[in-house]
Amino acid sequence: MAALTLAIPSKGRLKEKCDEFFVTAGLSMQQTSARGYRAAFPDIGDVEIMLLSASEIASSLVSGDVHLGITGEDLLREEAPELTGRVSLLKSLGFGNARVVVAVSEYWIDVETMADLDDVCAAYAATHRRRLRVATKYARLTRQFFAQNRISDYRIVPSAGATEGAPAAGTAEVIVDITTTGATLKGNGLKILADGLILDSYANLAASLTADWTDEAKAACKILLSRLDPSGGLQGKLSADLA
């Protein structure tokens, strides 16, 4: 077992972009397991690369099961509402953009802002005698954002996938979902509220502050980070957050 574990996305566009990121830094990865779930950097010893799904990476960082990882800020913030002391966002990588937004039907011409939504939530609870439902994979971010906007008359319906279809399917009235261009939302007759941007998320190189940072892990990490950022900025940030 290597001293330092680094988790990166196992498939899709995020994986390609991660590979590019390491190649740009002069690091190439080599698979070490037949089924492709483990890899290593041939010229940096003591680093084990684990290929996981983006959400597994977020939960592994929060629980301290890996030292470093690349995953979306949205997933990290959903996994742990308060990142301070648990996960340090070392570097936003400029890819994997996902805006977490509040969207409602375009038919709701009277709803443009969170304040409008607040009125409608309250009116809905009064006339229909049940709470308006918000479908989302981001229950924690939604709760936090709705609380900031002083909205309480709603309930969250956990969504496993195709959240944008919930209003048309009748399983929820409002959704909180990720979007990049807004095209999928529009295709489902939905619009983003003017002040409904919860998080503008990118893939981040992140460090778990609760992982087991042995001297060997620190040493391996120092070598890796100096390759990714010769100026020493990343290492400085991590040292400060670990202190």
Add this chain to the structure above:
Amino acid sequence: MAAFPYYDNPAIDALNGQAVALLNLFAQRGYVREEPAVLQPAEIFLDRSGEEIRRRTFTLMDPSGRELCLRPDLTIPICREAVQQGRSFPARIAYNGLVFRHQPGEPHRATQFFQAGVELLGLDDRAAGETEILSLTIEALRVAGLKDFSLRIGDLALFGALVDALALPVQWRARLKRHFWRAGYVESLLYWLGHGDRKAALPGSRAEIEALLDTHADAPLAGRTREEIIARTMDRAADAAALKLDAKVADAIAKLLDISGPAETALAQARALLKTAGINLDPQLAAMDARLAALKSLGVDPAQVQFTAHFGRNMEYYTGFVFELWARDKEGPVQIAGGGRYDSMMEMLGAKQPVSAIGCALRTERLLAVKNFAGGA
């Protein structure tokens, strides 16, 4: 306090002894004990209470996939039973049992605790109901052996009446009332009022609205009706035109919301402010006077009663008079009982007509701790 409390023999005996004394008192006053199930269908709590209660409710799924929860309070199941049984009113119900609350961000706080309480449902004489519940709560503390405690009182109806007295569009009045219990937010709403809402970019006439809606005919209705949307769009256009609040009046409200202190002085301040603003809330203030008089006749020292104008309890279902009782344990001030009026609950749970409701709950474990602390001091 441990997250998963273990009651050793002296602790559980003391709690049981106290519970028997409290339930005896409730029974003497005509309150019949009932006991809802610990495990409840989740829907009733999740649909009828807001996200604030939901996020503190333990939910689980039974093997068939039905969503259940551990009761986060006893008031909702007791009220629902009264509605479903078509109980005749007034009904007086007492309870003593465990409730379960997730404590977000505070993993060391107890996830379960005992509550003893009473609910008075369907008594039309609201003032009499309030005096009855308030007196019973204070008697209960005395039966439990507690002598020193203080009260915080407030009244959501006071603020509601104040807002109704303002020449504001109805949606704005509803918004102010809805957010009364979030004191800081109301101030910012008042600020918006002074500086105007966003200008309505929407058409105001019905024909224009219908034409606009038809351009979105493919988008889902998402649980609302076309009429609901048209009505609110028209209201909103009308609001933008009518939205204005005299600076003097806005100022008076802001000052009024700031009032907090010994009840008699605080109420005198409120009267003076309302007079300046030209707003008449005499019936609501008289109700508050009557409650103070009732407390005095119970032998409660007026200096121990604090009136806070923006006090609305951090629970979403209260609609009128609210109160909290506080004492001290070894860590400082601690709330040992609380209650108030929740007149919209029974209809939310399916009652065909309005049913007045008021109740209170005592934190019996804290009550014991406080008494032991006072006894040992």
